[in-house]
Amino acid sequence: MEIRQPIHSEHARTLDTEGLRRHFLVQDLFVADQATLTYSQIDRIIVGGILPVTKPVTFSAELGKHTGTDYFLQRRELGLINIGGDARVTVDGTVYDVAAREALYVGQGAKELSFASVNAAQPAKLYFNCAPAHTSYPTRKVTQAEASPETLGSAETSNRRTIYKYLVPDVLPTCQLLMGLTQLEPGSLWNTMPCHTHDRRMEVYFYFDMSEQAVVFHLMGEPTQTRHLVVRNEQAVINPSWSMHSGVGTQAYTFIWGMVGENQVFKDMDHVPMTALR
Numbered sequence: 001m002e003i004r005q006p007i008h009s010e011h012a013r014t015l016d017t018e019g020l021r022r023h024f025l026v027q028d029l030f031v032a033d034q035a036t037l038t039y040s041q042i043d044r045i046i047v048g049g050i051l052p053v054t055k056p057v058t059f060s061a062e063l064g065k066h067t068g069t070d071y072f073l074q075r076r077e078l079g080l081i082n083i084g085g086d087a088r089v090t091v092d093g094t095v096y097d098v099a100a101r102e103a104l105y106v107g108q109g110a111k112e113l114s115f116a117s118v119n120a121a122q123p124a125k126l127y128f129n130c131a132p133a134h135t136s137y138p139t140r141k142v143t144q145a146e147a148s149p150e151t152l153g154s155a156e157t158s159n160r161r162t163i164y165k166y167l168v169p170d171v172l173p174t175c176q177l178l179m180g181l182t183q184l185e186p187g188s189l190w191n192t193m194p195c196h197t198h199d200r201r202m203e204v205y206f207y208f209d210m211s212e213q214a215v216v217f218h219l220m221g222e223p224t225q226t227r228h229l230v231v232r233n234e235q236a237v238i239n240p241s242w243s244m245h246s247g248v249g250t251q252a253y254t255f256i257w258g259m260v261g262e263n264q265v266f267k268d269m270d271h272v273p274m275t276a277l278r
């Protein structure tokens with residue numbers, strides 16, 4: 001498990017390209033027959049990917065050492081969204097068939113988890129966020145139709161997109177984790193502009209559905225001290241609470257957002273006036 005320390009906004013201002021990438025960018029999320037995990041000390045979120053190909057992937061007993069618990073989810077909850085082929089996820093003996101663009105919430109206390117691809121030629125790709133939890137809510141699958149889609153933006157401003165809210169209080173209870181997926185329409189390139197912060201929650205963006213040539217210029221930093229990261233397909237960015245988060249691509253793309261922190265009100269955002277951006 002890779003550990004990322006938290007970072008002060010005054011430190012972040014001083015970083016060059018390599019420094020920004022080292023602290024905020026998560027690369028190589030999907031490795032065949034493995035689970036990759038990056039543990040950020042910002043709200044103690046764990047960001048990861050699971051790519052089962054020739055055999056099911058399980059969480060090793062070693063992981064409990066990192067969390068100081070008997071097993072990985074003893075005091076944690078987990079949310080995943082499948083961006084690959086059909087998956088079969090087994091949680092303490094119960095099998096969940098998780099197709100492309102479906103999500104699975106796994107409640108605190110789940111002991112035995114196994115992640116398999118239904119067809120090795122079209123392996124499942126499970127992107128997940130995992131956060132400390134204080135109680136156990138039921139494990140449940142959420143389909144895209146259940147994820148209260150909301151389309152906003154316009155072609156004129158190149159930001160026409162649909163936000164699918166999978167793991168939000170309107171759909172199911174979680175301790176703190178919120179997760180969803182935003183899909184841009186062809187020809188639209190911008191996400192989350194006009195932009196916002198939410199001092200009460202941190203947020204991770206994971207970009208995918210991109211060709212090898214495509215990049216997203218992910219914008220972050222204090223609104224008066226913006227910086228950018230060049231992000232490629234299937235890479236994630238850790239955005240601290242003080243950071244705005246937005247992006248513009250060379251082509252349309254899709255991204256998964258995940259938030260943890262103080263409250264679960266999706267609309268609780270501090271909108272940044274366009275005139276304030278530097």
Ligand SMILES: O=C[C@H](O)[C@@H](O)CC(=O)C(=O)O
Pocket residue numbers: 161163180181182191192193203245257266269
């Ligand atoms: O706090 C909420 C998150 O930043 C995202 O949901 C925003 C987003 O998907 C978008 O505007 O496209």
Ligand SMILES: [Zn+2]
Pocket residue numbers: 196197198203245
């Ligand atoms: Zn946000």
